[in-house]
Amino acid sequence: MHTPRLISVLALGLGLLATGCMMQESKPAPANAMASSNTLYARLGGMPAINAVVDDFTNRVATDPELNAGFKNADVPKFKKNLADQICEATGGPCKYAGKNMKEAHKGMKITDAQFNKTGGHLAASLDKFNVAAADKNALLNAIGGMKPDIVNQ
Numbered sequence: 001m002h003t004p005r006l007i008s009v010l011a012l013g014l015g016l017l018a019t020g021c022m023m024q025e026s027k028p029a030p031a032n033a034m035a036s037s038n039t040l041y042a043r044l045g046g047m048p049a050i051n052a053v054v055d056d057f058t059n060r061v062a063t064d065p066e067l068n069a070g071f072k073n074a075d076v077p078k079f080k081k082n083l084a085d086q087i088c089e090a091t092g093g094p095c096k097y098a099g100k101n102m103k104e105a106h107k108g109m110k111i112t113d114a115q116f117n118k119t120g121g122h123l124a125a126s127l128d129k130f131n132v133a134a135a136d137k138n139a140l141l142n143a144i145g146g147m148k149p150d151i152v153n154q
């Protein structure tokens with residue numbers, strides 16, 4: 001597993017990068033990576049690693065009283081699966097994201113700037129928990145910033 005690199009998985013999962021096929025140092029791929037040894041999905045440890053970050057992040061958001069109103073009636077396991085699949089697919093893994101795009105997913109929720117920023121803070125905390133390097137952490141936070149127009153005030 002390569003959990004310290006999870007921020008990169010998330011950054012890609014958030015849709016800022018189309019594939020994980022960037023130049024990388026050569027590393028053995030996990031046995032289940034199939035042909036995707038050059039993808040971030042494979043490098044970062046596949047679904048177990050992605051699920052670990054998604055779990056931690058989701059639990060922080062879903063237990064925050066300033067953020068969790070919309071999650072009270074939500075199917076949290078389904079949400080986690082969709083988020084993990086989105087990340088998996090965007091990083092070159094063998095998944096297909098079957099959820100809505102970010103604009104549709106958050107339409108009508110009236111998500112404020114403050115809520116969005118606080119969500120980013122939870123993500124930062126999750127990344128700290130996994131000892132993600134500062135540069136990778138910043139990459140992810142920048143990635144989230146790029147999604148803001150589709151999520152806030154829709």
Ligand code: HEM
Binds near residue numbers: 075076109111
């Ligand atoms: C910061 C970046 C964010 C990302 C990457 C993100 C990602 C996602 C994804 C992938 C889904 C699933 C869509 C689907 O199942 O079709 C979703 C749904 C949802 N998001 Fe977000 N989201 C973000 C911010 C927020 C914020 C700030 C809030 C509220 C304060 C929020 C509240 C929700 C809710 C309530 C749902 C629906 C859950 C359900 O009914 O199953 N999200 N989001």
